[in-house]
Amino acid sequence: MNEINLLSSKIYNRIAAGEVVERPASIVKELIENSLDAGANKIIVTIQDGGITQIIVTDNGSGIDKTQLKKALMPHATSKISSLKDLDSISSLGFRGEALPSIASVSKLTIASKTNDQEIGASIFTEGGVNSEILESSCQNGTTVTVDNVFFNTPARAKFLKTPRAEEGEITSLISKFILGNPFVSFKYLSNGKTILQSFGDGLESAMVQVYGANVINDCFYIDTVKNGLKITGYIGKHYFSKPNRTYQTVFLNGRRIINQTIASAISNAYNSYLMTRQYPFYVLSLEIPFDIVDVNVHPNKLDVRFANNQIIYGSIYSVISKVLDGSGEALNIVSPTRQPLETKTDNHYNFIEKINNDYVTHKKDIASNSFVFSDSAIENKLLSNYKEKEEKEKSIADIFAENKAYIEKLEKEKIEQKQFIVSQEKIKIDKKLNLIGQALNTFIILDDGENLYFIDQHAAHERILYDKLNLAISSNDIPQQPLLVPYVFNVNPSEMEFLLNNVNNIREIGIEIEQFGNDLFKISSIPTVLSHLNLKLFIDNLLSNVNGYKSISLNDILKEKVAKIACKSAIKSGDKLTDSEIDFLLKLLQNDLGLKCPHGRPVAIKITRMEIDKWFKRIV
Numbered sequence: 001m002n003e004i005n006l007l008s009s010k011i012y013n014r015i016a017a018g019e020v021v022e023r024p025a026s027i028v029k030e031l032i033e034n035s036l037d038a039g040a041n042k043i044i045v046t047i048q049d050g051g052i053t054q055i056i057v058t059d060n061g062s063g064i065d066k067t068q069l070k071k072a073l074m075p076h077a078t079s080k081i082s083s084l085k086d087l088d089s090i091s092s093l094g095f096r097g098e099a100l101p102s103i104a105s106v107s108k109l110t111i112a113s114k115t116n117d118q119e120i121g122a123s124i125f126t127e128g129g130v131n132s133e134i135l136e137s138s139c140q141n142g143t144t145v146t147v148d149n150v151f152f153n154t155p156a157r158a159k160f161l162k163t164p165r166a167e168e169g170e171i172t173s174l175i176s177k178f179i180l181g182n183p184f185v186s187f188k189y190l191s192n193g194k195t196i197l198q199s200f201g202d203g204l205e206s207a208m209v210q211v212y213g214a215n216v217i218n219d220c221f222y223i224d225t226v227k228n229g230l231k232i233t234g235y236i237g238k239h240y241f242s243k244p245n246r247t248y249q250t251v252f253l254n255g256r257r258i259i260n261q262t263i264a265s266a267i268s269n270a271y272n273s274y275l276m277t278r279q280y281p282f283y284v285l286s287l288e289i290p291f292d293i294v295d296v297n298v299h300p301n302k303l304d305v306r307f308a309n310n311q312i313i314y315g316s317i318y319s320v321i322s323k324v325l326d327g328s329g330e331a332l333n334i335v336s337p338t339r340q341p342l343e344t345k346t347d348n349h350y351n352f353i354e355k356i357n358n359d360y361v362t363h364k365k366d367i368a369s370n371s372f373v374f375s376d377s378a379i380e381n382k383l384l385s386n387y388k389e390k391e392e393k394e395k396s397i398a399d400i401f402a403e404n405k406a407y408i409e410k411l412e413k414e415k416i417e418q419k420q421f422i423v424s425q426e427k428i429k430i431d432k433k434l435n436l437i438g439q440a441l442n443t444f445i446i447l448d449d450g451e452n453l454y455f456i457d458q459h460a461a462h463e464r465i466l467y468d469k470l471n472l473a474i475s476s477n478d479i480p481q482q483p484l485l486v487p488y489v490f491n492v493n494p495s496e497m498e499f500l501l502n503n504v505n506n507i508r509e510i511g512i513e514i515e516q517f518g519n520d521l522f523k524i525s526s527i528p529t530v531l532s533h534l535n536l537k538l539f540i541d542n543l544l545s546n547v548n549g550y551k552s553i554s555l556n557d558i559l560k561e562k563v564a565k566i567a568c569k570s571a572i573k574s575g576d577k578l579t580d581s582e583i584d585f586l587l588k589l590l591q592n593d594l595g596l597k598c599p600h601g602r603p604v605a606i607k608i609t610r611m612e613i614d615k616w617f618k619r620i621v
Contacts, residue, residue: 021102023161024051024150025170030099031145032178035059036255040142041201042186045175049192050167052150060142063115066122069134072111073101073126100145105129106157107150113143128153169498172196173247176211176494180284181252183207196519208235208284212248213491213520220282221324225334227316230289236267237282239274239325244541247495252286256296259303263287266314270321278545287317436583443574445583453608458578458586460598463571465589467599470530470563479511480529488524488536489517492544497522499547507543530563564599 021027028045035043038061048054064072103109104126114121114137123137151158161167168191175189179199186201199210208216219241224233237243251263271281293308307313323330434454437446445456473479492500500507500514500522507514511528527534572578572586590596594605614620 021106021150023170024055024167025174027051027055027103027107027147027150028057028171029174030103031055031057031147032175034099034145035061035143036182036185038062038143041184044188044190045171046190047168047171047192050162050164051147051171052161052164052167053148055147055150056144058142058144060140063118063121063142064111064113065115066118066134069111069113069122069124070131073104073124073131101129103147104131106154107152108148110146110148111143112137112139112146114139114141116141165501166498169494172494172497177250177257179207179211180204180250181255181257181286204234204284212493216282221335223285223320223324223334224336225320227320228312230287230313230316232285232287232317232320234285235283236285236321236324241282242275242279243282244278244280244544245496245547246280247493247547248282249280250284253294253305254288254291255286256305257303258305260305262307262310262314263317266317267321270318270325274325278541289313434587436580436587439578439583442577445578445586447587451610453613454594454605455608456587456590456594456605457574457598457602458572458576459574460602461590461596461604462586463567463598464596464604465586466567466570467564470567473530481511481513481526482529482532483526484524489521490537490540491520492522493520495547496544499544503543567599 021030024047028047028051032043032045035057038059040059040061042060044056044058046054046056046058100109100111105128108125108127110123110125112121112123121137121139122134123139124134125132151161162170172189172191175187175197178185179187179197183199183204183206184201185199187197187199188195189197197210199207205217205222208220217235220235220237222235226232249264249267251258251260253260267281267283267285275281295306320334324334434447434449437448437453439458440446440455443458445458445461447454447456497516497520501516504514504516511526511531512524513526514522514524517523524536527536578586590604594607596604598604611620
């Protein structure tokens with residue numbers, strides 16, 4: 001049996017660091033949470049090289065007393081828990097007492113701090129977990145933590161770090177969430193000397209504008225309500241406002257940002273009737289519940305929580321979101337048009353519902369309950385009637401499900417048909433001259449070679465010819481470009497920014513001129529001529545749908561899909577009457593290659609042998 005060893009602090013701090021310090025963003029998270037727990041209302045974060053070279057977090061919180069500095073760097077040391085009972089109702093953001101010693105064990109760390117009752121501050125330096133003596137420091141009230149050379153003494157961990165730009169993107173995304181979750185705290189975030197984000201601590205609406213831009217407010221409902229003891233406040237996107245991935249979904253529970261499946265499912269299911277496939281709702285929500293009915297100590301990074309009763313949480317959130325989206329009368333007690341509690345704005349109830357109605361008309365959404373009905377008496381009394389009868393709503397939803405079912409069945413049928421035609425890819429052998437018999441049903445061109453018949457689908461044939469021509473231009477980098485009269489400019493969040501920057505060269509290779517245009521903007525100035533009718537918003541949304549899983553981008557697949565649609569729209573249609581010269585020209589383009597398939601997998605031609613025809617007429621058995 002091997003001898004049992006007691007690990008030294010250097011070893012167990014590094015083990016703890018494996019859970020707490022995954023990358024520079026993890027360090028920033030822990031330090032900001034410490035600042036918030038210290039009561040800071042002003043926090044400045046400065047990084048160099050994505051936080052790999054340096055991270056500095058400065059706050060104006062309560063500070064750390066000179067006599068407590070060494071203790072702060074000891075494992076399991078915390079000011080937030082003093083007894084076993086405290087674990088049952090944790091209200092602070094950081095509480096395990098592992099962050100500072102774990103960070104110190106894999107970096108060079110300096111803490112400079114001053115409390116209100118100290119005349120002069122103090123500082124301590126630690127390198128790889130070895131502490132210096134405490135020195136006097138002429139710092140202001142609060143704390144400044146400087147972290148240099150992350151993972152300098154753990155090269156195995158350092159090699160897993162991403163590029164500085166990617167690490168910066170993670171930190172930018174993280175600080176965005178802190179700004180949204182702490183709207184009355186002023187944040188300033190600088191990277192390599194450049195200000196990336198800044199909030200002013202003057203409320204959630206201002207924080208939303210700083211992170212997402214001014215227009216987002218008009219596309220959201222602000223909700224403020226209490227359901228079953230759960231207080232729910234924040235913004236949810238209107239019916240038409242969706243995003244291509246889940247990076248625009250943020251939830252805070254008792255001030256802590258979390259990612260919880262119960263909450264996410266409740267919101268997603270409430271939006272289910274309103275959003276298409278691969279569209280995701282936008283929301284920034286803050287939830288407050290008693291501390292003793294939620295366990296925050298279930299995840300190494302405190303990203304998830306466990307509720308005493310998941311059903312109550314799910315049902316409460318689902319009910320609130322559904323009532324707002326459905327436009328029920330109870331929505332008036334939930335939504336505020338001025339981002340304030342509704343009871344202070346009763347005179348605006350009618351105007352609020354009128355605006356919702358206008359939103360529906362403007363965007364012409366084909367969704368359940370897409371109009372609102374007012375009774376004359378309700379208008380006269382400035383009261384609201386029910387917008388739709390329950391049966392009418394259920395019928396609308398039933399119609400939607402019926403349409404979805406029919407669409408799915410159609411797709412399945414097409415898959416089966418395609419599989420039936422997936423046979424040998426060899427070309428149909430044509431040894432003899434083909435004779436044109438004519439056009440049948442204004443859809444099929446009929447040929448024979450003296451022994452066999454050939455039916456050519458004129459649309460499929462022309463579609464494949466155009467598709468090959470477009471792809472040849474793309475593959476040979478001979479893509480004529482068409483400048484846009486007005487460049488297409490779109491906003492991205494940090495995750496999307498990093499994703500596009502990593503793939504910008506690939507996008508340019510297919511003839512789309514794209515470039516970064518500010519801290520959170522991209523600009524498209526030209527597109528391939530063959531994609532002149534391209535819907536750029538849908539195209540970008542399609543690209544950004546890859547962000548969630550951090551998949552490698554498949555531009556070729558996306559481009560082939562677009563080119564196939566263009567070829568399909570431009571090709572000769574079924575039902576078009578063709579002249580003999582038009583048929584001859586089409587056959588010449590095919591170059592006797594009748595074994596092709598259209599871009600959707602359907603055959604261009606079908607060969608029927610003389611033997612098959614004889615069997616039809618029982619000439620042979």
